[in-house]
Amino acid sequence: MSARLSSRRLLPVALSLLLGVGLAKAGDIYRWTDADGRVHYGDQPPPQGAQKVDAPPPPPLSPEEAEQRLEEIRARNAASAEARAKAREERTKAEAQREQRAAECAAARRQRDAMLAAQRIRGADGQWYTGEQRLEKLRELEKAIAEHCGGNAAR
Structure with missing residues (x-):
């Protein structure tokens, strides 16, 4: 019974201590400006340079x-989504162009290597090429290799 009595007496003390700590912590308010000026x-406090304010x-x-x-935020979000979609489309287009250039580069290199390896070459018309x-x-x-391979004709 004495253990129960002492825990009943300690409960208000513990609650008041917890409440006091919570109030002390809630009293500090910090103000800072982020990189975007907000x-x-x-x-x-944030990691760097916050001011403690009283208000x-x-x-x-x-x-x-x-x-x-809210409407301003929705408009900014819509504009951001549109910009992201446009950037994604541009990245996709640029990647397709890089792939096309790589394919053209590889084709030109294969043709050049075949031409260098062969003793005689026929044109599309079936006639043998002269030396010139x-x-x-x-x-x-x-020239095609330089254009499509970024100037690296040796590979």
Whole structure:
């Protein structure tokens, strides 16, 4: 019975200590500005440079102001989503262009290597290339390789 009595006496003391710690912690309010210039308030300081302020954060907005801000946020979110979609589309297009260039580069290199390895070459018309025609075709292939392979014709 004495253990029960002592725990009943300690309960109010423990609750008042917990309440006092909570109130002491809730008293500090910090204000800081992020990299985008937005002002923030909080009960814990950010990693760098917060000012401790004595005033509470600004009062809540009226319903009309809240609705207007909500619409602004929705408009910014829609614009951001549109910008992300456009950037994604541009990345996809750029990747397709890189793949196309890589395919054209590989084809030009294969043609050049085949032309260098063969003793005689026939054109699309079935006629054998002369020495000058062969050199001209090699120049064209080297130019295509330089264009499609980023100037790296050696690979």
